[in-house]
Every structure is written in structure tokens, then in C-alpha cells.
Amino acid sequence: MKKSVLELSEVSKVFQKGRETVRAVDSVNLMVEEGELITFLGPSGCGKTTTLRMVAGFELPTGGHITIEGEDVTNTPVNKRGIGFVFQNYALFPHMSVFNNVAYGLKSRGEKDEDIKPKVIKALKLVGLENTENRYPSQLSGGEQQRVALARVIVMEPKLLLMDEPLSNLDAKLRLHMRTEIRKLQKKLGITCMYVTHDQSEALTMADRIVVMNKGKVEQIGTPFEIYSNPQSLFVADFIGHANIVRLEIAAIEDDFLVVAVPGGDSYRARALKPDKYQKTDSIYSVGKNAALIIRPENIKVEKTSSNPGRFPAQVVSSIFVGSHIEYELKLMNNTVIKASVPYLNGMEIYGEGSSVQVLFDESNSAFLPV
Amino acid sequence: MHGTMKRKSIAKTDPALFFALITVWLSFAVFIFLPLVRLLLTTFIVDGTVSLANMKKVLGTSYNIKALYGSLILATSVSIAGTFLGYLFALAVTRTNLPKVLKALLGGVTILPLISPPFTSSISLTLALGPNGMLLKAFGISDFSIYGFLGTWLSETLTYFPVAFMVIAAILNTMSATLDDAALSLGASRWRMFKTITIPLSMPGIGNSILLLFGASLADFATPLILGGHAFPVLPTEAYLMITGMFDLRGGATLSFLLLVPAMLVFFLQRMLLGKKSFVSVTGKNGARTEFAKLPTALTIFIALICSLVVVFILYLYAIILWGSFVKVWSVNNSFTLEHYRYVFRHGQKAISDTLLIAVLSTVIGSVLAVVIGYVAQRKQFVGKRFFEFSSLLNYALPGTVVGIAYIIAFNQRPILLTGTLSILVAAYVFRYYATGIRSVVASLEQIDPALEEASLSLGASSVRTFTHVTIPLIIPAVLAGMRYLFIHCMTAISATIFLVSVRWTLLTTRILESMTELQFSQACAFSMILIVIVFIADAIMLYLMKLSTSKFHKSQEISYEKVGA
Numbered sequence: 001m002k003k004s005v006l007e008l009s010e011v012s013k014v015f016q017k018g019r020e021t022v023r024a025v026d027s028v029n030l031m032v033e034e035g036e037l038i039t040f041l042g043p044s045g046c047g048k049t050t051t052l053r054m055v056a057g058f059e060l061p062t063g064g065h066i067t068i069e070g071e072d073v074t075n076t077p078v079n080k081r082g083i084g085f086v087f088q089n090y091a092l093f094p095h096m097s098v099f100n101n102v103a104y105g106l107k108s109r110g111e112k113d114e115d116i117k118p119k120v121i122k123a124l125k126l127v128g129l130e131n132t133e134n135r136y137p138s139q140l141s142g143g144e145q146q147r148v149a150l151a152r153v154i155v156m157e158p159k160l161l162l163m164d165e166p167l168s169n170l171d172a173k174l175r176l177h178m179r180t181e182i183r184k185l186q187k188k189l190g191i192t193c194m195y196v197t198h199d200q201s202e203a204l205t206m207a208d209r210i211v212v213m214n215k216g217k218v219e220q221i222g223t224p225f226e227i228y229s230n231p232q233s234l235f236v237a238d239f240i241g242h243a244n245i246v247r248l249e250i251a252a253i254e255d256d257f258l259v260v261a262v263p264g265g266d267s268y269r270a271r272a273l274k275p276d277k278y279q280k281t282d283s284i285y286s287v288g289k290n291a292a293l294i295i296r297p298e299n300i301k302v303e304k305t306s307s308n309p310g311r312f313p314a315q316v317v318s319s320i321f322v323g324s325h326i327e328y329e330l331k332l333m334n335n336t337v338i339k340a341s342v343p344y345l346n347g348m349e350i351y352g353e354g355s356s357v358q359v360l361f362d363e364s365n366s367a368f369l370p371v
Numbered sequence: 372m373h374g375t376m377k378r379k380s381i382a383k384t385d386p387a388l389f390f391a392l393i394t395v396w397l398s399f400a401v402f403i404f405l406p407l408v409r410l411l412l413t414t415f416i417v418d419g420t421v422s423l424a425n426m427k428k429v430l431g432t433s434y435n436i437k438a439l440y441g442s443l444i445l446a447t448s449v450s451i452a453g454t455f456l457g458y459l460f461a462l463a464v465t466r467t468n469l470p471k472v473l474k475a476l477l478g479g480v481t482i483l484p485l486i487s488p489p490f491t492s493s494i495s496l497t498l499a500l501g502p503n504g505m506l507l508k509a510f511g512i513s514d515f516s517i518y519g520f521l522g523t524w525l526s527e528t529l530t531y532f533p534v535a536f537m538v539i540a541a542i543l544n545t546m547s548a549t550l551d552d553a554a555l556s557l558g559a560s561r562w563r564m565f566k567t568i569t570i571p572l573s574m575p576g577i578g579n580s581i582l583l584l585f586g587a588s589l590a591d592f593a594t595p596l597i598l599g600g601h602a603f604p605v606l607p608t609e610a611y612l613m614i615t616g617m618f619d620l621r622g623g624a625t626l627s628f629l630l631l632v633p634a635m636l637v638f639f640l641q642r643m644l645l646g647k648k649s650f651v652s653v654t655g656k657n658g659a660r661t662e663f664a665k666l667p668t669a670l671t672i673f674i675a676l677i678c679s680l681v682v683v684f685i686l687y688l689y690a691i692i693l694w695g696s697f698v699k700v701w702s703v704n705n706s707f708t709l710e711h712y713r714y715v716f717r718h719g720q721k722a723i724s725d726t727l728l729i730a731v732l733s734t735v736i737g738s739v740l741a742v743v744i745g746y747v748a749q750r751k752q753f754v755g756k757r758f759f760e761f762s763s764l765l766n767y768a769l770p771g772t773v774v775g776i777a778y779i780i781a782f783n784q785r786p787i788l789l790t791g792t793l794s795i796l797v798a799a800y801v802f803r804y805y806a807t808g809i810r811s812v813v814a815s816l817e818q819i820d821p822a823l824e825e826a827s828l829s830l831g832a833s834s835v836r837t838f839t840h841v842t843i844p845l846i847i848p849a850v851l852a853g854m855r856y857l858f859i860h861c862m863t864a865i866s867a868t869i870f871l872v873s874v875r876w877t878l879l880t881t882r883i884l885e886s887m888t889e890l891q892f893s894q895a896c897a898f899s900m901i902l903i904v905i906v907f908i909a910d911a912i913m914l915y916l917m918k919l920s921t922s923k924f925h926k927s928q929e930i931s932y933e934k935v936g937a
Contacts, residue, residue: 060550078555091553095571105557156557220513 005192006032006055006160010065013050013216024050026216027064037186037193042213043239048196049164053212056162057081069159079108084153084164091255094135094336097131098124098148103259105156108144115350123155124148126185136325141172149180154189161186161193167202179206202241204228210235223322232275234369244300247371248351250285258291258368264333268310269292270360272368284370289369299362301341302328302351306358316355326350330359387835388751391743398740399762401787402802406777407765413624413780421678425625438604442589445523445605450584452528454577456681463678465543466569466663473679477601480682483689486906487879487899488863491594493526494887494895495688497597498695503702505691516599526594529685535580540578543569543663546779551664559775561667566620575644582641589634590770593880594867597887606630607772607866614776616871619762626781627773638768638862644881652686657837692903695896712898719882719898726879727905729793733800738803738854741808746842748809749816750824767806771866774803778869799867804860808853815849816842847920862906868889 013025025047032038038049053059055066057078066074073081094102102120111119124130127147137145137312146166153161166182167175183206186193197203203210204224212219212227212235220232231237246258251267258272270293278284285291303311317329317337321344328340328351340359351357382389409455417424429435458483464474477633484492492702499506499518507515514520550572554564560770560915606626614623665671696712698705747753777800783788789795827837843850865880872881879902886895 056552056556058556078552079558080562082558083556085552085556087549087553089549091547091549091551091552093568104554104559108557108559152557183557236521308446 002032002035003163005034005036006021006030006068006194007065008051008055009065010068011051011054011061012045013054013059014062023216024157025054026327028213029048030211030218032192033192034189036208036286037195037206038209038211039184039201039207040194040196040211040213040241041203042198042219044198046211046213047216048198048211050329052162052164052194052196055160056083056085076175082156082159084156084158084335086149086153086160088144088165088168090137090149090169092145092148092152094137096136097133098129098135098137098140101137101148102152102155105152109156113154120151124149126154126189126252128181141179142170146170146178150185154185154191159192161191163193163195165197167197167235168199175202201347204240208318212239214239229365230273231369232273232277232293233293234294234371237265237369241296242339243294243296246295246332246334246336247290248293248334250287250289250291253285255309257258258285260293262293262310262312262343262367264313265310265311268312268363270361270363270366270368275369278370289311291371292371293361293366293368295338295366296343297327297339299365300328300338300342301360301362302326302330302340302342303358304349304351306360308358308360310361310363312359312361314357314359316351316357317355318353319350321350328359332359344363374733383474384835385414385472385751386636387838388747388753391747392753395740395744395747395759397504398802402798403762403765406774406781407769409781410624410628410773410777413621413652414628414907419881420552423685424921426642429622429625435609435626438606438609438626441520441599441603442494442605442607443633444526445520445595445603446585446588448524448589449527450530450581450650453532453588454525456528456532456581456677457580458539458573460532460536460681461543461679462666463674465540466666467674468665469671469675470898471674473675475830476682477678481536482687483685484530484533486859486863487689487903488593488883488885488912489530489591490526490887491599491692491899491903492529492685492897493522493594493597494692494883494892495695496522498691498701498892498896499688504581505702506553508702516600518598519603520743521599523595523603526598527588527591527680528632529688530591530594534583534587538580538583539573539576542573546572547664548663552807555664559697562670564664565666565670578644579641582637582644586634586637586641586770589630589637590772590866592770592772592869596884607770610772610776611869614779620780623776627770627776630770632900634768638764648860667747692896692899695849696900698893699894701892712891712901714894715901719879719901722877722879722882722898723901725876726862726902729796729800729878731856732793733797733804733861734858735858736797736855737801737805738850739859740809740852741805741853741857742812742843742846744805744817745812746811746838748887749813750821763809764806766802767804771803771864771868772870775801775867775870776868790871791875793876794876795871795874796868796878799871800857800861800864803867804857805853807856807860808850811849811853815846819845831888848917851913851917851920855910855917858909858913859906862870862902862909 008028008030011025011028014021014023016022028051035227036334040051042048052058054061057073057076064074065072068081068083091246093104096104099120102123103116106119120133124132126151129144129147129151132140132181133301137148140148150164167178170178179202194205206349209221210227211221214235220227221237222230227236227240231240231243238245241304242358248268250258250260251261252259253272254269256272257269258268259267262268271290272285274284312332314330314332317331320327324344325344326344329337330340331337381392414425415421415423427907460477463469463477496517498504498523500515504517507513537791546569551564554568559567590607592611595603596608597610599605609627610630613619613626625782690766695701697707697709699708699710742756744763748756748763778795779790781787782795789798819842823842825839827841828834832840863880865878865884868878869881869884872878879898883895883898883902886892886898
């Protein structure tokens with residue numbers, strides 16, 4: 001097993017806003033291994049940036065402990081932690097040349113000029129910015145500024161690289177490009193990295209593991225695959241991949257599967273998930289109560305007629321042709337409106353508003369969660 | 372599109388602009404160019420020919436040379452000391468974890484000199500450290516004279532450092548706090564962060580502050596008149612004495628020309644500095660708004676110590692004014708009396724009502740002009756625009772003494788005979804201090820998307836209706852901010868108007884100065900108190916109006932003293 005670089009135990013940040021007590025970060029536990037890239041994902045205000053800033057030392061936790069490479073740094077000032085931080089707005093020093101920006105940390109450390117120069121040149125080469133040493137930040141494009149910010153940090157060979165939505169100021173195309181570049185660079189250098197984003201595709205494509213946060217709490221920690229296919233809460237299911245959530249009455253429980261009654265139809269059977277927090281509870285599902293069916297738009301088929309027993313009769317609310325796909329809004333017989341994204345094949349029929357259709361869910365790609 | 376627009380006559384394409392331009396240019400011609408030209412003619416034309424005779428005569432007197440050096444040395448030392456003090460105050464407020472109460476006190480004390488007449492501190496310094504001075508008595512010092520360079524320098528530094536504070540604090544506040552975070556996360560100590568990030572990035576503010584203070588000290592007339600004494604002459608007071616004491620208009624004009632040269636130099640340097648794009652706004656949008664990193668502890672303690680001392684000293688100086696206005700004879704007979712206030716209300720009533728009338732008139736007229744000029748300069752394209760902007764600010768850039776002397780030369784004869792009237796005082800104030808209004812209107816317009824006006828035009832509104840129904844409501848807070856400073860200036864300024872007062876129209880500030888020269892210190896204190904109270908009340912009303920007018924649809928735009936100009 002690899003050694004752990006960062007450990008958070010019961011880290012909390014509580015502050016007073018007027019009379020209200022706000023728990024910005026609530027008892028977060030986490031262990032990050034060497035060379036791992038871990039993303040923090042969640043809606044704005046979920047506490048992900050605050051957690052990152054506490055790891056950096058910009059803010060002090062009100063409870064819990066932070067350990068970097070085995071050393072408790074909970075109250076260590078930021079400039080003694082040996083971390084690197086990449087800011088959303090790059091935070092390049094506008095009055096310094098690119099060279100001096102990258103050299104800043106080495107000079108702070110008291111390294112000799114003759115040692116600094118080759119290191120700076122090498123770092124700039126790594127991020128693909130040769131021969132820009134004498135330029136100033138204002139003369140660079142947004143993408144180039146972000147590369148300088150990266151070079152400025154990796155030249156320090158930090159124990160831990162922290163990134164706060166580093167790509168959110170770039171345009172969409174550049175963002176996709178930088179995503180893979182950062183990932184490549186991180187793997188090549190083997191830097192342990194904590195990366196905050198609100199963009200789920202960024203999190204899914206870059207991360208070794210994802211921490212999904214909501215309202216100051218960790219909702220789920222797992223690999224992108226685990227998070228996507230085994231969401232442990234309705235929040236995660238909804239936030240990652242915008243899954244449809246359909247509440248249905250449980251008709252029978254068969255081991256790890258649930259059978260539910262289909263409104264206006266027959267019955268439907270799918271896996272029942274058992275989130276970690278319910279591990280000790282015996283019966284989280286019971287016959288006659290509701291369960292939430294999680295089904296993603298891309299795992300739904302829409303047909304005129306079907307003999308499949310698990311079909312859901314529905315009415316088309318809207319259908320939009322977007323080229324590669326048809327985006328449907330469908331109303332089930334219990335009035336739940338779900339979204340379906342059906343790949344478009346030549347000659348395929350597009351059902352118009354008001355049409356009666358049969359909706360088929362991909363059983364292996366759907367699952368139940370407790371309500 | 373613009374090309375074809377320009378070729379057509381402005382009179383046809385935009386008659387409102389045409390009319391506005393004609394009116395404004397005419398007023399510039401009479402109240403800005405005419406006085407300046409007459410001043411130059413008086414200086415350089417002798418017996419109908421161009422001559423340097425006046426210049427030679429003035430520069431031939433060693434006392435005048437001494438005054439020139441005095442002015443330059445004083446301005447240099449005041450700008451350096453004032454900027455240093457202002458920087459410490461700005462750092463204390465923006466970069467330390469000093470208690471909020473102390474920060475509020477620091478901010479509050481810096482407002483005092485701004486709303487008081489410029490020689491308030493000279494009066495209290497005289498009372499504290501002058502002959503029979505309270506502090507001197509307390510410490511048993513007998514051979515000290517406040518008169519001369521030291522007193523003038525101390526008084527002007529205390530008077531003008533708040534300007535430095537505001538300019539620099541504005542810069543410090545607009546810096547990105549993530550730069551501090553970045554420096555620290557790269558392992559820099561707080562000292563290194565302060566030296567390599569905070570100081571270099573505040574340089575534009577420091578430079579601007581040095582220029583502003585240099586100009587202000589160069590033009591200051593009242594302080595050296597009270598504290599300079601014979602040993603330390605400066606140009607503005609020499610010019611004043613030459614005109615009022617020796618009735619030598621030519622000599623006065625020539626001396627004031629000497630003052631004009633460095634003043635214009637400062638003006639141009641400042642415009643160059645402001646024209647350069649500042650570093651501050653280079654980086655992209657900020658993520659989470661974070662706090663600035665705090666200064667090293669030792670530095671914080673040093674700053675807190677100096678600032679507290681200065682605050683205590685300033686409060687002490689104002690307390691002296693208050694106390695002085697209630698005692699019979701300062702330092703000789705300290706028994707309580709109201710006789711000075713009785714005197715002020717009996718014999719000073721005219722000065723009070725005159726001052727108020729003139730200030731209100733100037734504020735209203737000046738604001739209207741400022742809105743028109745600011746709007747035209749920011750939104751419209753026309754031939755000679757740069758010269759237009761430059762002209763509008765010319766009287767403001769010139770030292771008050773120069774403007775005052777130019778006005779008496781220009782308006783003491785037909786066809787425009789204005790000396791001794793209300794209009795000459797109002798004109799002098801309007802064309803000097805509307806500059807603050809213009810700047811605040813321009814700054815506000817820069818933040819308002821022209822698309823709003825285009826939307827109004829595209830919906831069929833005329834350009835005048837667009838101006839009155841869309842533009843004006845949006846810039847009202849800025850206009851009020853301009854009015855606020857305009858009014859304060861009109862109430863407290865003296866350097867230009869000292870030449871223009873008469874038996875018919877007099878000002879509170881000149882009454883204070885008279886009391887001082889007649890050594891009626893307590894009377895001067897009472898007059899000062901009245902003036903400070905009036906300005907304070909008026910300022911509170913203006914602030915309240917500004918708050919009212921800044922409704923929901925206004926972006927919370929801080930209209931700082933820096934944007935408005937000092």
C-alpha cells in the first residue's frame with residue numbers, strides 16, 4: 001500500500017453569521033495517497049473550497065486535525081506547510097516577469113541564483129512555455145497565465161498540490177485541453193493533488209477518486225466509476241449525470257433486488273443499493289413503502305409499443321432533436337416527469353408532443369436507493 | 372460609420388451637444404482662458420512689448436528666490452512626510468488585525484482635516500506650540516519657535532496626509548487578496564510578502580499621493596501665512612503680500628507665474644501616471660473573496676504606535692480649538708466665557724450667511740456644469756475633445772493663489788467688471804472645484820454600459836430624453852458625491868478667494884484669517900468651530916441623500932475620494 005500524504009480527521013469549520021451558526025465544513029474525514037489526484041466536487045457553497053483552503057492553511061479549522069506526510073499541520077501557517085496552490089484567478093504577480101513569478105518561491109526558500117535559473121527554465125518547458133521568461137502576465141493569454149501559475153507551483157516540488165477551480169476562467173475548448181494536460185503532468189511528476197471543481201465531467205475525467213460534498217458534508221468518496229454507477233445518495237445520483245429519480249411503491253423484496261409496481265403497467269425489477277451509512281440497519285426497504293429508482297437519461301429507450309413486462313407507459317411532454325440525440329421529456333402515469341436522451345439513428349421516428357409511448361429502463365443500469 | 376458621422380456638422384446631427392459645447396466653451400473662454408491670458412500678459416508685457424523685465428526684477432530680489440526655494444522644499448517635504456503617514460494609516464486600516472474600533476477611529480480622524488478650513492491645524496499649533504503655547508508651558512520649554520519651516524511643515528503634513536491615506540487605501544483595497552495567498556503559499560514570510568508584493572503594487576498610489584500632496588502644499592497659502600513668518604517665505608504668501616501690502620499687481624502676477632510652472636508639471640505628471648494602466652486590474656475574476664494577509668507583527672505594532680500618536684495629537688489639536696473658543700484670553704486668562712460666540716454671531720453673521728449663500732450657489736451651478744462636461748467628455752465624440760477635458764480641469768490644477776490673482780487682473784476692468792461682486796466669488800469656486808464633480812461623473816459613467824442609452828434611443832427616445840430619464844438617474848449618486856466635495860471646498864477654501872472678497876461679500880475663512888492676524892485667537896477658534904459644525908452638518912445631510920439615492924438598481928459603487936480627486 002502506498003503511503004498517505006494527506007489525512008483529514010473530523011475537520012470542521014464553523015462560523016457565526018449574525019445569530020446563525022453556519023457549518024461550512026462538517027466533520028470531513030479523508031486519506032489521500034501518494035501520487036493520487038483527488039477531486040472535490042459539489043455545488044457552490046458546499047464547503048469544497050473551504051476544505052481546500054484549510055488544507056492550504058489560508059483558513060484554520062475550528063475542529064479536527066490535518067496531517068501532511070505524518071506531521072500534524074492543523075495550526076501551521078501556510079508558508080511552512082510545503083504545499084503548492086493554484087488559484088482560480090491565477091494570482092500571478094502582475095509586476096513581475098514570468099521568470100520572477102516562477103522563481104518567487106525558490107527565492108523565498110533562499111536558493112542560490114545559479115540553482116534557480118535551470119529549475120525555472122525546466123518548469124516552464126514542462127508546461128510548454130519556453131522563451132516567455134521576460135514577458136509579463138498581462139502580455140499572456142488566459143491559458144498561458146494558467147500554465148505560468150502551474151509552473152510556479154511545480155518548480156517548488158510541493159508535497160501536495162492544491163488547485164481551486166483552476167480552469168473555470170478559461171473558455172470551453174481550452175478547458176478540455178488543459179484538463180488532459182494537467183492530468184498528464186500530474187502523473188508524470190507523480191504529484192499528489194487535490195483539485196476542487198464544480199464541473200462533474202472535469203471531476204470524472206481527471207480524478208483517481210472523487211469526494212462529493214453537499215452542505216459541508218461528504219456525501220460519497222469513490223472512484224469515478226463507483227460514484228457514477230453506485231451513487232450512495234439521491235444527491236450524488238442527481239448531481240452526477242443528472243439521473244432521474246422516480247419514487248415507486250415496493251411490491252416485493254428479493255435478496256438484493258426490489259420489485260415495484262409500475263403505474264399504469266406491470267412490475268419492474270432492479271438492484272437495491274445499500275449505502276454505507278445504512279450498513280448496520282437491517283431493513284432499509286420494506287414492502288408497501290416507497291423506494292427511489294435511479295435511472296439516467298441515456299439508459300432509457302422510448303418505443304411506440306412494447307411487450308416488455310417492465311415497460312412504463314408515458315406521454316411525451318416535449319421532444320427536441322439535437323443532432324446526435326433526441327431529448328425527451330416524458331410524463332409517467334404517476335405524473336413524474338423524466339428526461340430521456342435517445343441516440344438518433346437515421347430514419348428513426350421522433351415522437352411528438354402528446355404521443356403515448358412505452359418507456360423502457362435498462363435494468364442493469366438502474367438501481368434503487370432508499371427514499 | 373463614425374467617419375461619415377463626423378463629416379456632417381454637429382449642429383445638425385446632435386443639436387443638443389452643439390448647444391452644450393458652445394455654452395461650455397464660452398464659459399471656459401471667460402472664466403478660464405481670459406484670466407490666465409491676462410495674467411501672462413501682465414507678467415510678460417511691459418509698455419506694450421514682450422519683456423522679461425518683471426521676471427528679472429522679481430528674481431533679482433534674494434528674498435523672492437528664497438521664497439521659490441522655500442515653496443519647493445516645503446512641498447517636497449510635505450509630500451514625502453504626508454504620503455508616509457498616509458501609507459501607515461492605509462496599512463493600519465486594510466492590512467492589520469487591529470480592533471475595529473481603532474480602525475474606525477483612524478478613518479474618522481482622517482476626515483476631520485478634510486472638512487475643516489485648511490488652517491485649522493495652524494491655529495491650534497500656534498496655541499499649543501506658539502508664544503505662550505500650552506505644550507511649551509507644560510514642558511517648560513522657553514526657547515522654541517513654531518514659526519518657520521518646521522511649524523509650516525508639521526501643520527501641512529497633518530492637513531494633507533488624509534488625502535494620501537484615501538488615495539493609497541483605495542489602491543490597497545483593490546489589490547487582489549489572492550496575491551498575498553499566492554506569496555505565502557510559495558513559502559514567503561510575511562515580511563517578504565510585504566516587501567515584494569504589497570509595496571510594489573502600491574507604488575501607483577504612492578506616486579499619485581506624492582504628486583497630489585506636492586501640488587496641495589505648493590498652493591497652500593493660509594498655513595505659511597500663519598506659521599511661516601518672515602524667516603520662511605513661500606511664493607503664495609509673498610504674492611499675496613505683494614498685492615495686498617504693496618499693491619504691486621505686476622510683481623504678484625510674476626511671482627504667481629513662478630508657482631504656475633511646477634504646478635503644471637505636477638498636473639501633467641499626474642495625468643501620465645493615471646493614464647498608465649495599473650497593475651491591479653490585470654488578473655481575471657476572483658474566486659472566493661478572501662481577506663488580505665496580515666502584516667508582520669513587529670510592523671503592525673510600529674504602525675499602530677505611530678497612528679495612535681498621530682490620532683491623539685490631531686484630537687488634541689481639535690480639542691484646543693474647541694477649548695480656545697470658550698476661554699477669555701488663551702493661556703493668559705483661561706476662565707470660561709461665551710463672549711467670542713456672541714461676537715461671532717453679532718459681527719460675523721454676514722460672513723456666515725455670505726459663505727453659505729456662495730457655497731450653495733457654487734455647488735448647484737458647479738454640479739450642473741460638472742454633469743454636462745462629464746457626460747460630454749465621457750460619452751460623446753467631437754473635435755478638440757482632449758483640449759476640452761484639459762481646459763475644464765485647468766483652474767483646478769493651478770494653485771489657488773494664481774487663480775485669485777488672475778481673476779482680479781481680468782475682472783477689475785470693463786468689459787467684464789466683476790471685482791467686489793458675488794459672481795466673481797462663485798465663478799472662482801465653480802471653475803476650480805467642479806473638477807471633483809466632473810471626475811466623479813466620468814468615473815460613474817465608465818461603469819454604466821452605453822448599451823442602456825442605446826436601448827433608450829432604439830425605443831424612440833430623443834437624446835435629451837435619454838439623458839434626463841436614463842443617464843441622470845443612474846449617475847445621481849456620483850453627482851451627489853461630487854456636490855459633497857464641491858460644497859466642502861467652497862466652505863473651507865481660501866487661497867483663490869482671499870483676493871476676491873470685499874466689503875460687500877466676505878467669507879468665514881477670511882474672517883478666521885483676520886482674527887488670527889489680529890491675534891484674536893479665541894475669536895478665530897469660535898469662527899472655526901462654527902465653520903466646522905456647518906460643514907459637518909451639511910456633509911451628514913449629503914451623505915444621507917447619497918444613501919437615499921443609491922437605490923437597489925445601483926451597483927454598490929463606492930465613490931472614493933481618490934476617484935473624485937483630491
